[in-house]
Amino acid sequence: MSGNGLVRLSKLLSLMLRHEPSKFGLTLDAEGYASLDEVLGALRSQVPDASVADIVAVVETIEPDKRRFSILGDDIRANYGHSLTERIQHEPAMPPAILIHGTTESAAVRILVEGLAPMRRQYVHLTVDAVLAAKVGGRRGAPVLLEVDTRAANAAGVVFYRANENFWLADSVPAAFLRRR
Secondary structure, eight states: OOHHHHHHHHHHHHIIIIIOGGGGTOOOOTTSOEEHHHHHHHHHTTOTTOOHHHHHHHHHHSSTTTOOEEEETTEEEEOSOOOSSSOOOOOBOOOOSEEEEEEOHHHHHHHHHHOBOOTTSSSEEEESOHHHHHHHHGGGSSOEEEEEEHHHHHHTTOOEEEOSSSEEEESOBOGGGEEEO
8 A cells, every 4th residue: 555545544543443433333442452353344444455464554654753553463552642431541650751742832831830631632642752742742833842850740649651662641740840841
């Protein structure tokens, strides 16, 4: 499948695994996983020539720095951003000393007073990669990078979760542990 076809497939997988699994006849388990075979069957209703190799190519090549999907054995899930009522569980982990959150200037002003909240997501998204944080923060204007003092936050009870090699998650982060980079 071509690059444009894989991007289309990635968007369809996001819809299926993040937002509307029931629309496609999929049932996600408590961790957000669905059977690869079931996902492939659902994909073929929209993209008849889709294959497991195409799904793997999406996971490995479409925005690989974000690692939007995970395959575990015969199952696949979206890693984050779910609009499902059931929260995807992640194991608590000790993060690096500093994590970064990319946002906009107007949001940064509010965040530095109120702290980071997940808004319409299940978790707050953080990264160690400043370039990636700037890319995320720059989607709606000039990016602003905020640093999280994870050691102090963790000592105060903030729990961090490792989503993948680039992203870390938290339920929320109080403003006391944030500063403009």
